[in-house]
Amino acid sequence: MNEEILRNIAAIQERINNACITNNRDPNEVKLLLATKTVPAERIKLALQAGQTLIAENKVQELREKYEALKEVPHTNHFIGHLQTNKVKDILKYNVACIQSLDRLELAEKLHQRLQFENKTIEVLIQVNTSYEESKFGVNPDRASELVAQVSQLNTLKIKGLMTIGLFSAEAEKVRRCFRLLKTIQQQIIAQKIPDVAMEELSMGMSGDLETAIAEGATIVRVGTAIFGQRIYPDSYYWNETHSR
Ligand SMILES: *Cc1c(COP(=O)(O)O)cnc(C)c1O
Numbered sequence: 001m002n003e004e005i006l007r008n009i010a011a012i013q014e015r016i017n018n019a020c021i022t023n024n025r026d027p028n029e030v031k032l033l034l035a036t037k038t039v040p041a042e043r044i045k046l047a048l049q050a051g052q053t054l055i056a057e058n059k060v061q062e063l064r065e066k067y068e069a070l071k072e073v074p075h076t077n078h079f080i081g082h083l084q085t086n087k088v089k090d091i092l093k094y095n096v097a098c099i100q101s102l103d104r105l106e107l108a109e110k111l112h113q114r115l116q117f118e119n120k121t122i123e124v125l126i127q128v129n130t131s132y133e134e135s136k137f138g139v140n141p142d143r144a145s146e147l148v149a150q151v152s153q154l155n156t157l158k159i160k161g162l163m164t165i166g167l168f169s170a171e172a173e174k175v176r177r178c179f180r181l182l183k184t185i186q187q188q189i190i191a192q193k194i195p196d197v198a199m200e201e202l203s204m205g206m207s208g209d210l211e212t213a214i215a216e217g218a219t220i221v222r223v224g225t226a227i228f229g230q231r232i233y234p235d236s237y238y239w240n241e242t243h244s245r
Contacts (some may be wrong), residue, residue, distance in 0.1 A: 035224035161201030
């Protein structure tokens, strides 16, 4: 069981390396983020002790539950789930370095208010709904640069790039279109030269499609299943919960 996690990490790193070689990219440009939803702290710890440094949860509740157990092992926390505005105060307690799922102005404003009060800043990625599916979170691609410009006015939020969850499809070309769209949006935003906006990170690609994402320019791939095994909850539980917008 324990060795399995380490073997899986090695296999993923091999896939990342191969994809980089195929696409003439430097493997150091692509960070591996471990998506740890439903994974107990003890198993996450094994990955951290094996040298992994970047992990992310989808729910504030899981972040809270695992926080104490993981505190002793050095690592960086990102957040990749749908964030409700009533959880803003809570999420800031757990040392999250980057919220990758910022997808609406209302949430940005709530975060900014609270961060000002606490005299803190936080890194964010703007989540874009590149598959245009109703069920997926993320700002509409046509509104992405507008949201970036609005968020850039809030000086506690440091924009570092974009994030997307691609289409779930066995057809690699349809998935590729999502990732390519995120890259196109990144280029458009860079061309706009909006002050205080960095566009260095493209967080895209998961267990099933990381090669496609790397080919299209991913700098962060988010991997869960291929490292920790199948989850008992369907992803809809995380991606499609009832929420207030
Ligand atoms: C669960 C999750 C992942 C990882 O997906 P796998 O298919 O298990 O690798 C990536 N990104 C987000 C936002 C997730 O919720």
